[in-house]
Amino acid sequence: KHLNMDEQIQKVQQYLNNDKIVYYINFGGLYFENFHVPELLSVCSRNSIQIQIVEPYFAPILFFISNDLTQELLSQICNQCTQVMYYGQVASISNKIDDEPHPKCKQLIDNFYSEPLTFSMQSNIIGDVFQHETKLHHLSQIQQKSGFIAPKANLSNPQSHLQLIYDLQSDPTIFIFGFRIASTEKPMRKFINDFALPKRKFLGPTSxxxxxxxxxxxxxxxxxxxxxxxxFCGTCSILVAATSVGAQCYGGDFDIKILRGKDTTYVDSFNQYKLPIPDLNWQDISKPAIYKKNFFDAIICDPPYMIRAGSRKSSQGKNDKFAQDTEVQTAKELYLQLVKLASQLLRVGGRAVFWLAVPLGDFDESDLIQCEGMKIEWFPLQKLSSKYGRRLICYLKQKEEVGECRYMKEILCFDKIRELVGLE
Ligand SMILES: C[S@@+](CC[C@H](N)C(=O)[O-])C[C@H]1O[C@@H](n2cnc3c(N)ncnc32)[C@H](O)[C@@H]1O
Structure with missing residues (x-):
């Protein structure tokens, strides 16, 4: 991480030298760090906005440039990302607080404040605490050095914010002086708070x-x-999120007990948020109840990670039509069935997104099922322990008639995970 930070600063400076607008996003921490870039780029693509990330990216501050962006569009994309805290435009960047601001700083400020506005100026410190006096001292220094002549200060309700960010976690420390455009607003914050699992009416161990x-x-x-x-809908926690963005949802699971619920059911979770109830089927993935080819916009799921027995029996005994056992499947077969199913049911341009348990260490596309016409877009890692984690795999269906789905390797991540957890 430390070696390339200077390189990153230099790149941002070069863009500023060349009169490019450089934006910054603070993702608020290292939590879900590996998902920051895939999520941002996916959200940009959904909004038909092209951005170019200044590489290398070191969480939590990401820099990027774009030709298509307005402040409104920037807010639109940032408000759709789960991890963005605030964002803005860079006026100057350095690795020493006493450095002169970037030569373009004054010009950028003048352009930004073409009309007299009320403003506030604040500092944000990542990774440590600073004395208030020190912050004030730095702020007044940068204000003087940049030649910024304050229009009209208004700390409680300013029309614009100037911001001095210290990333003390990075080595070397970086100092960014910029115009804070906004922090993420209600819709995403509301989803994250209101839809948090502890408040959910119907939950299971793997929600x-x-x-x-x-x-x-x-x-x-x-x-x-x-x-x-x-x-593999289980308690439908993925479908709750999908329904909340207005998708029409379908689900299946081979565990009749989870589909039926007990004191509460999945219906309670949807009613809780006044969302439409999805259409669920009792089914084994190997015999899917829904089979509409080239139809779905997305297949999103969390398959079981290990060898699983057949479906659990219903409590209503032999007369229950749901009582039969389904086949025993290995994770290897189950993933193959999933990718095959996705390759058939997705429309061209549709995506399959699902988790795969993996040992930590080397991993590349050759560890994943390959299928001509199904492009692997992402596989970011979430670490779950010092030995293993899970990757979020994203395939894009690129053509109607896809090729055969197959594994490329003999030893698969499932086998390695089984070894790690002491299974034969
Ligand atoms: C990791 S859990 C998914 C949990 C779900 N995302 C939730 O929010 O509750 C995996 C689910 O897959 C189901 N399952 C396992 N094997 C299956 C199979 N062969 N066909 C259909 N469902 C299966 C399990 O019953 C379980 O509910």
Whole structure:
């Protein structure tokens, strides 16, 4: 991480030298760090906005340039990302607080403040605390050095914010002076707070965290009116997120007990948020109840990670038509069935997004099922322990008639995970 930070600063400076507008996003921390870029780029793609990230990216501050962006569009994309905290435009960047501001700083400020506005100036410190006096001292220094003549200060309700960000976690520390455009507003914050699992009416041991469920929906690039299918729906936590963005949802699971619920059911979770109830089927993925080819906009799911027995029996005994056992499947077969199903049911341009348990260490596309016409777009890692984690796999269906789905390797991540957890 430390070696290239100077390189990153230099690149941002070069863009400023060349009169490019450089934007920054603070993702608010290292939490879900590996999902920041995939989520942002997926959200941009859904909004038909092109951005170019200044590489290398070191969380939590990401820099990018774009030709198509206005402040409104920037707010639109940032408000759709789960992890963005605030964002703005860079006026100057350096690795020493005493450095002169970038030569373009004054000009940028003048352009930004073409009309007299009320403003506030604040500092944000990442990774440490600073004395208030020190912050004030730095702020007044940068204000003087940049030749910024304050229009009219208004700290409680300013029309614009100037911001001095210190990223003390990075080595070397970076100092960014910029115009804070906004922090993420209600819709996403509201989803994250109101839809948090502890408040959910119907939950199970493997219900998906609501932020991750929304990251999955964003990687799948779903929008209102899309058809979304979760063939391992369980308590429907992924479908709650998909329905909340206006998708029409379908689900399936082979565990009749989870589909029926007990004191509460999945219906309660949807009623809780006044969302339409999805259409669920009792089914084994190997015999899917829904089979409409080239139809779904997205298949989003969290398959079981290990060898699983057949479906659990219903409590209503032999007379229950749901009582039969389904086949025993290995994770290897199950993933193959999933990718095959996705390659058939997705429309061209549709996406399959699902988790895969993996040992930590080397991993590349050759560890994943390959299928001509199904492009692997992303596979970011979420670490779950010092030995293993899970990757969020995203396939894009590129043509109607796809090739055969197959594994490329003999030893698969499932086998390695089984070894790690002590299974034969
Ligand atoms: C990791 S959980 C998914 C949890 C779900 N995302 C939720 O929010 O509750 C995997 C689910 O897949 C179901 N399942 C396992 N094997 C299956 C199969 N062969 N066909 C259909 N469902 C299966 C399990 O019953 C379980 O509910």
């Amino acid at each position: 998906m965290d609501n932020e991750l469920a929304m990251i999955m929906c964003n990687l799948a690039q779903i929008k209102a009116g899309d058809f979304v299918y979760d063939p």
